Amino acid sequence: MALIDVADAVADQLGTISGLRAYKASKTPDSINDLPAVVVLIGPTLYNSAFAGEYDHTLRVMLLLSKADTPSAYKRLFDYISPAGSKSVPLKLETDPTFGGLCDTSLVGDNSGAGQTMWGGVPYLSSVWELQILM
Numbered sequence: 001m002a003l004i005d006v007a008d009a010v011a012d013q014l015g016t017i018s019g020l021r022a023y024k025a026s027k028t029p030d031s032i033n034d035l036p037a038v039v040v041l042i043g044p045t046l047y048n049s050a051f052a053g054e055y056d057h058t059l060r061v062m063l064l065l066s067k068a069d070t071p072s073a074y075k076r077l078f079d080y081i082s083p084a085g086s087k088s089v090p091l092k093l094e095t096d097p098t099f100g101g102l103c104d105t106s107l108v109g110d111n112s113g114a115g116q117t118m119w120g121g122v123p124y125l126s127s128v129w130e131l132q133i134l135m
Contacts, residue, residue: 014038036080038063057135064117
């Protein structure tokens with residue numbers, strides 16, 4: 001399978017979180033107006049992994065919460081970074097670590113915490129997860 005298929009499946013899986021808009025890697029938007037939203041981006045790839053014939057990819061799962069860095073938006077971030085709960089991004093990613101059999105497995109890695117991301121020239125309160133993909 002292609003990495004973009006896995007990335008799109010990640011967006012599909014996260015799109016089941018109530019109130020969260022998930023954008024597929026194959027349809028990355030120029031601007032984002034429906035918030036909160038998540039965008040799946042490609043990260044580093046290790047081509048010579050210890051596993052013969054397998055590749056270790058990283059996808060970056062970027063959560064955009066609001067166009068303004070406000071206390072209320074910051075407080076909502078806790079629901080998404082929590083390891084449990086109905087809005088938990090890591091819990092949703094771990095629900096099916098193969099994303100319907102598109103990869104061998106995946107592992108939720110680091111989260112950046114609260115930060116700011118520019119998208120389409122607009123600053124957003126954001127947080128990013130590193131999702132390791134083994135294919």
